[in-house]
Amino acid sequence: xxxxxxxxxxxxxxxxxxxxxxxxxxxxxxxxxxxxxxxxxxxxxxxxxxxxxxxxxxxxxxxxxxxxxxxxxxxxxxxxxxxxxxxxxxxxxxxxxxxxxxxxxxxxxxxxxxxxxxxxxxxxxxxxxxxxxxxxxxxxxxxxxxxxxxxxxxxxxxxxxxxxxxxxxxxxxxxxxxxxxxxxxxxxxxxxxxxxxxxxxxxxxxxxxxxxxxxxxxxxxxxxxxxxxxxxxxxxxxxxxxxxxxxxxxxxxxxxxxxxxxxxxxxxxxxxxxxxxxxxxxxxxxxxxxxxxxxxxxxxxxxxxxxxxxxxxxxxxxxxxxxxxxxxxxxxxxxxxxxxxxxxxxxxxxxxxxxxxxxxxxxxxxxxxxxxxxxxx
Numbered sequence: 382x383x384x385x386x387x388x389x390x391x392x393x394x395x396x397x398x399x400x401x402x403x404x405x406x407x408x409x410x411x412x413x414x415x416x417x418x419x420x421x422x423x424x425x426x427x428x429x430x431x432x433x434x435x436x437x438x439x440x441x442x443x444x445x446x447x448x449x450x451x452x453x454x455x456x457x458x459x460x461x462x463x464x465x466x467x468x469x470x471x472x473x474x475x476x477x478x479x480x481x482x483x484x485x486x487x488x489x490x491x492x493x494x495x496x497x498x499x500x501x502x503x504x505x506x507x508x509x510x511x512x513x514x515x516x517x518x519x520x521x522x523x524x525x526x527x528x529x530x531x532x533x534x535x536x537x538x539x540x541x542x543x544x545x546x547x548x549x550x551x552x553x554x555x556x557x558x559x560x561x562x563x564x565x566x567x568x569x570x571x572x573x574x575x576x577x578x579x580x581x582x583x584x585x586x587x588x589x590x591x592x593x594x595x596x597x598x599x600x601x602x603x604x605x606x607x608x609x610x611x612x613x614x615x616x617x618x619x620x621x622x623x624x625x626x627x628x629x630x631x632x633x634x635x636x637x638x639x640x641x642x643x644x645x646x647x648x649x650x651x652x653x654x655x656x657x658x659x660x661x662x663x664x665x666x667x668x669x670x671x672x673x674x675x676x677x678x679x680x681x682x683x684x685x686x687x688x689x690x691x692x693x694x695x696x697x698x699x700x701x702x703x704x705x706x707x708x709x710x711x712x713x714x715x716x717x718x719x720x721x722x723x724x725x726x727x728x729x730x731x732x733x734x735x736x737x738x739x740x741x742x743x744x745x746x747x748x749x750x751x752x753x754x755x756x757x758x
Contacts, residue, residue: 396495396498396500396502396503396504397495397498397504397506397521397524397525397526398415398419398503398504398505398506398525398526398528399505399506399507399508399521399525399526399527399528400412400415400505400506400507400508400528400530401506401507401508401509401511401527401528401529401530402509402529402530402531402532403509403510403530403531403532404530404531404532404574404575405509405575405576406574406575406576406579407530407575408507408508408509408530409469409507411507411528411530412466412468412505412507415505415528416429416431416464416466416505419464419503419505420463420464420503421461421462421463421464421501428461428462428463428464429463429464429465429466430452430455430463430464430465430466431466431468432445432448432449432452432465432466432467432468433445433468433469434467434468434469434470434471434472434506434507434508435469435470435471436471436472436478436484437478438478439478439481439482439483439484440483441478442472442478442481442483442484442487443483443487445467445472445487446483446487446488446490446491449465449467449491450490450491450494452465453465453491453494453495453498453502453504454494456501456502461501462501462502462503463501463502463503464502464503464504464505465502465503465504465505466505466506466507467491467504467505467506467507468507469507469508469509470506470507470508470509471508471509472484472487472488473488473508473510473511473512473515473517473518474508474509474510474511474512475510475512475514479512485515485517488515488517489516489517489520492517492520492521492524495524496524506521506525532573532574532575533573540573541568541569541704542704544568544573544578545564545568547575547578548564548567548568548571548578548582549564551578551579551582552582552585552595555582555583555586555591556586556591556593557582557585557586557589557593557594557595558593558594558595559595560594560595560596560597561674562597563595563596563597563599563600564595565708566597566600566601566604566613566617567581567595567600567604569610569613570600570604570605570610570613571604581603581604584603584604585599585600585603585604588603611630611633611634611637612634612644612647612648613648614626614630615627615630615631615634615644615648615649615652616648616649616651616652618630619648619649619652619653619656619750619753619754620652620656620708620709620712620715621712621715622715622716622754622756623754624750624751624754624755627750627754628747628750628751631644631743631746631747631750632743635742635743635746640742641735641742641743641745641746642732642735642736642742644746645728645731645732645735645746645749646732649728649746649749649750650725650728650732651705652709653721653724653725653728653753654725655705655706655708655709656709656712656713656716656721657718657721657722657724657725658691658692658693658706658709659706659709659710659712659713660713660716660718660721661718662681662706663710663713664718665688666684666688669681671710671711674703674704674707677703677706677707677710678701678703678707681701681703681706682700682701689701692706693705693706720753720757724752724753727749727752727753728749731745731746731748731749
């Protein structure tokens with residue numbers, strides 16, 4: 382979610398700035414701000430040329446390339462400098478238009494001219510998704526002052542950390558303060574998209590007013606429950622040992638057309654595994670801080686390597702994946718370690734039934750939840 386910035390090398394053109402990334406809202410905001418900064422003062426209407434880069438076809442792409450080259454080669458009528466903005470480029474992506482000769486050769490022609498821009502011409506490019514295998518991207522990486530705004534990859538563990546920091550910053554700007562549990566639930570329900578996050582935070586601000594304290598109830602009332610939210614809520618129901626709620630959510634996911642094995646592996650198994658790991662940590666290290674995510678993470682990092690070698694790590698190898706363990710800390714008291722071990726074994730047996738038997742998938746999941754969440758006398 383955070384911007385990655387690359388500076389152009391000394392031998393490359395410093396007139397070229399590129400804003401790119403999958404976070405559409407932040408790319409547009411950053412590009413608009415840069416366009417104002419790069420436009421020469423007192424240049425008036427002749428101080429900038431804006432070319433819309435959304436190409437609908439190869440022929441359209443050719444027209445965009447010609448317009449861009451014309452703008453770069455045309456000096457201001459009254460002298461001085463100017464700014465050229467190739468805006469919302471879509472033909473750098475791996476798409477039908479992006480793979481056309483018009484896009485590939487056209488972008489190379491633009492970059493050939495950009496390498497010899499006079500100092501008074503500033504060139505700004507903004508784009509969404511790009512094909513990083515393209516020669517144009519490699520040239521841009523060397524030539525341009527690059528600003529990258531990518532959404533977190535939710536397939537990688539630890540993606541929530543970056544989103545939590547962004548939500549807290551935005552909430553502080555609007556005078557909102559999230560309770561800890563409310564913040565966790567908000568991130569899981571709203572997802573990683575910046576536009577969606579901003580919309581939901583503004584909605585909470587309108588509902589609560591300035592200096593509002595956001596509770597778990599407020600989040601559940603105002604933020605809609607999407608598919609990812611249902612999966613997260615199913616994990617929460619398992620953590621709370623709430624059988625009725627868990628069965629309702631499984632039936633909702635099945636009704637939405639979700640695959641039973643996917644539900645098992647995405648929502649049930651990770652929660653049971655994290656509960657078991659958290660229970661083991663609490664048993665071996667009862668003094669671990671539980672009130673603060675930051676304190677808990679710092680305490681884990683200070684433990685001897687042998688004590689944390691079995692804990693899940695972030696996919697990039699940068700450290701422990703602390704967030705799901707922290708979520709499980711306050712739920713482990715509802716289970717015994719023996720129950721959690723039995724639950725993990727039951728998940729394995731359910732997985733085998735789903736792939737090798739003719740039993741109705743929904744029935745397999747419901748039996749699993751009943752066996753796991755029913756309290757034994």
